Amino acid sequence: MDDSKGSMRNFIHFHDVSKSFGITKVVENLELEVEKGEFLSLLGPSGSGKTTILMMLAGFEETSAGTILLDGERIQELPPHKRGIGVVFQNYALFPHMTIAENVAFPLRMRRLGRAEIDSRVKRALERVRLGALADRRPDQLSGGQQQRVALTRALVFEPKVVLMDEPLGALDKQLREEMQLEIRELHRRLGLTIVFVTHDQSEALTMSNRIAIFDKGKISQIGTAAEVYDHPQNSFVAQFIGETNLLPATVAGTEGGALVLDLGEGARLRAAPAATAAAGLGTGARVMVSIRPERLHLDPEAGEGRVAASIDDVVYQGDHLRLHLSRGDLRLVARCERRSAAPAVGAPVHVSVAPADCAVFPA
Template sequence: MEHVDTANPYVVFDRVQKTYDGEELVVKDLNLSIEKGEFLTMLGPSGSGKTTCLMMLAGFETSTFGEIRIDGVAINNIPPHKRGIGMVFQNYALFPHMTIGENLAFPLEVRQMGKSEREEKIRRALAMVQMEAFANRRPAQLSGGQQQRVALARALVFEPELVLMDEPLGALDKNLRETMQYEIKHLHEQLGVTVVYVTHDQTEALTMSDRIAVFNDGRIQQLAAPADLYERPENAFVAAFIGENNRMTGAVEEYSEDKVSVRLEDGSLVQAKNVCASGQGDQTTLSLRPERAFTIGNGDSQPVNCFDGKVEELIYLGDHIRARMNICGHDDFIIKLPNASSKLTLKVGQPVKVGWAAEDCRALDLSEDGPVHSD
């Protein structure tokens, strides 16, 4: 067996581009390295290029320019069935005329594996997804969740080192989807395989991934661990796409490399951490997570950002109250108040002071109007 240098990335996209019509690039000069054993999620809205990247890695699409390598070997000209990659799709792609056992046997027969070895691998793969008792049933006799478990077992049965998943949980209901997220995460930890996962669901990406590549317009906007993406978005698109986000636009009045003062359209002056602003007079979008803002009572110390507001709406969500406020000329400013607090005596129409720390508010590039939806 050849010695594999684990210091080198396992999957590499090297300046990869893709166009279908010869004019418009759906993937633009993509450079991405994925480590062996990593769970990397490609996240983005429809048409952002994430699925095209997965299909080029699988071999179902060909890159127009650039090179894709697995374990140091260029795979551009290797057909899909010779890449040794496990695949899981949203629609399960099980053979309806075969039993579950026969579905799992198929990739092993293609690899000309002996009968006893096949049976042992099938038994082990079904045990991994708690489906041992279903080997003799056909797909039509199973629920959607059971079929997805079988599709997962079939992708893992020949023990590939790389597994690609394209929106695999998209057809499942919310509770089952959440259960399967944890099951796939635990299987990944247990097996140590490299997983490249595509979804438009940000919660799914945050739950499962070691790192997330956020795609938009054919490019990776940011590549980082889940906590980094949420806490430290590098541009307005990422801030809006990952989690809920208060956005306010204004002009930079005082500038330094670390901090800026931003004059909002209603005249309010906000202190913020400088991420993208390059100088005085720059237009910028401020990003603030709803859980980072807080109400200020009489006698409380005031943070550097402190503004008068009014409660517009209160929604009880069990573990927290979602308060919509009118602040700094915005009537859609959201604060999340934890339900552990004894201070939750807010009423609609009540005037209230609201504050937040300068380092929790990020000055980003000027975003387009309107929220970014992940569906």
């Protein structure tokens, strides 16, 4: 094993970490490693434990069990200001009575740097995020996006080992949120930051992350790159939580050419490649769930092997694409297709197919 790669992977290491509030276990036996310079998003519904994990790493919550290592050092006994970690909160937590420059200078003053060094760092940091001209204003004189940049600058100015972000873009409107996503991505690349980012917004996680850890009830349900968790979900929770999917009950009818033949009912059958199945040994008669992304369903003009006949129940215009709601008896499907000169008509018969590699299959 490459030792250097192992140490990179262990820059942050949660080892068997649990956290309980009374009898409620919020995080359970967490094993999580983060590389130096990585952008890792913690994604999950409310109450899944992701913010608690961030707060334990920052030092604002104590662990109930287990060990947290940062760059090989156990940090549970260190107070937050000695961990070398910058934190950006959803509400920015700026001091309203201080100017922008004073807000950014605060963590440097806490670390007792000299006045000249503080002034130099603050000026350089504000210019980097294009806020130098606003240094003497107070937070309530800035827009939401400007306040977010100040909070980010304050978290970066003391050159932390790690930056933690707890839903920092949640209060921004859609356009500004997308602009700030790209801005944070650029800062991450340019400065080589290690970022742990908490969000419940799946598109945000897909846009920004090197890897995504999807949490459910205090445990990691799946961790991987954006493409891995989207294209190859390992269970139905991940398939439903990240992106849109058709999640259909089915029965394994047998194998054909190495692929599973799936009976969806209503006389509809599809094939799934072995690599697309989340569990080995699914034999004939096994009850399963099959996940198919809407954009992976193809509309074919004619019937044929592996094609399912259906009718169009609704056509939803979404600007750059159309969402088609399809049915065959009790079977319901959603397909996403490009706009064409003539949109398909409601009630028209269609045939849909999907590549075997695009069917993710899990035990029911």
